Amino acid sequence: MNQIVHLDVFTHVRLITGFITSLSIARLLTGLARFVQHPKRETIYPVHFGWALFLLLYTIYFWWFQIMLVRVDVITFEFYAYILAYIILLFFLSTLLFPDRLDEYKGFEDYFTSRQKWFYGLLALVFLFDVFDSVLKGWDHFWSLSEEYMLQQTAFFTLAVVAMFIRRRNFHLMFVAGALIVQIVWILRHYNVMA
DSSP: OHHHHHHHHHHHHHHHHHHHHHHHHHHHHHHHHHHHHOTTTSOOOHHHHHHHHHHHHHHHHHHHHGGGGGGOSOOOHHHHHHHHHHHHHHHHHHHHHSOSOOTTSSSHHHHHHHTHHHHHHHHHHHHHHHHHHHHHTOHHHHHHTHHHHHHHHHHHHHHHHHHTTOOOHHHHHHHHHHHHHHHHHHHHHHSSSOO
């Protein structure tokens, strides 16, 4: 009986997370499609574009690794609220990358640099949320991620905080390029099979 109740709650949580995650993915895909739809009007800013790709990959990966919720014995409202806050944070970042209108800006570079502190501040929060999300799935799961995970999250968090205050384009390009590479390698090494 308890296993049936747990699976019902797990399914309910997965459905809600799926809805909000889908909104984030749709926002990112729609935003990225703008570059194809209006190539003369929508000029690509590599830093913005890189973070859009990173966030798309991260959000897809987030949905994939939430299967680990099945390992949580008891899903409390607090746990549920935490997962929702994490997803809402990802959705907010998606809408921050692709606003409804850019009328008051010269393009995505002007927009992104004007929202730099917001974006990187929220991104730092995402990396912090991820660590607590891993702990909530159980200490066995957390420790299975190895020291590499904590080093990666600490580096991402620190660089995101630093990026809030640095204006040099090369720094931001290297950060997003490195983040994309690390994320792709991490996913392929640790989450290529749902288990």
